[in-house]
Amino acid sequence: MAAAADVFRAAAVRDDVLQATGASQHRSGLVSVVFVYLMTVAVVLFLVWLARSRRNARELSPRAPLPGAVWTVGAWFVPGVNFVVPRRFVLDIGRASSLAWRENRDTTLVNLWWAAWVAHALVLMLANRTDPGSMPLLVVAEALMITAAVLLVLVIERVTTLQGFALGATVPVARLGQV
Numbered sequence: 001m002a003a004a005a006d007v008f009r010a011a012a013v014r015d016d017v018l019q020a021t022g023a024s025q026h027r028s029g030l031v032s033v034v035f036v037y038l039m040t041v042a043v044v045l046f047l048v049w050l051a052r053s054r055r056n057a058r059e060l061s062p063r064a065p066l067p068g069a070v071w072t073v074g075a076w077f078v079p080g081v082n083f084v085v086p087r088r089f090v091l092d093i094g095r096a097s098s099l100a101w102r103e104n105r106d107t108t109l110v111n112l113w114w115a116a117w118v119a120h121a122l123v124l125m126l127a128n129r130t131d132p133g134s135m136p137l138l139v140v141a142e143a144l145m146i147t148a149a150v151l152l153v154l155v156i157e158r159v160t161t162l163q164g165f166a167l168g169a170t171v172p173v174a175r176l177g178q179v
Contacts, residue, residue: 002038002149005031047073049156050090056163057096064096083121087114090155098162106158113151120144 054072057064067075067089075085090110095101120141127137 002042005035005038053093057093061096098166116148
């Protein structure tokens with residue numbers, strides 16, 4: 001939903017940049033606020049999922065090289081680091097989650113998501129510095145944002161499914177005595 005709201009936000013901001021009126025400013029501001037709220041909710045939900053997935057991966061593979069709990073979330077907020085490290089964390093969590101992690105398919109899925117996300121950020125920076133009203137840059141940025149969002153849903157689904165199977169296959173000791 002945040003990715004879809006971003007499309008409307010970008011179009012409203014572009015209209016305001018090209019023909020600033022009171023109505024275009026109001027529309028741009030309103031759509032931007034809705035986008036910020038939706039994106040904030042999406043980011044918080046993703047970071048909660050990521051932290052839980054890391055915890056599950058630690059339980060499934062205690063010796064796996066996983067980041068610390070705070071660093072798993074904190075790396076997203078460190079400029080420069082946030083363009084490289086979080087991808088590695090998602091890959092590490094996926095690998096530690098299950099022996100069924102398919103190096104080619106699953107790693108490619110994470111890499112495609114990450115490439116779309118970083119490309120989206122770079123296109124936005126380019127557009128803001130060169131031509132904020134550029135329709136071609138706007139279309140490319142929004143296409144990359146939607147692509148990244150769809151790919152992230154697939155990454156979340158894959159890791160969650162793998163962890164669900166792995167954790168579901170684990171039978172607690174107390175239940176063994178009841179059987």
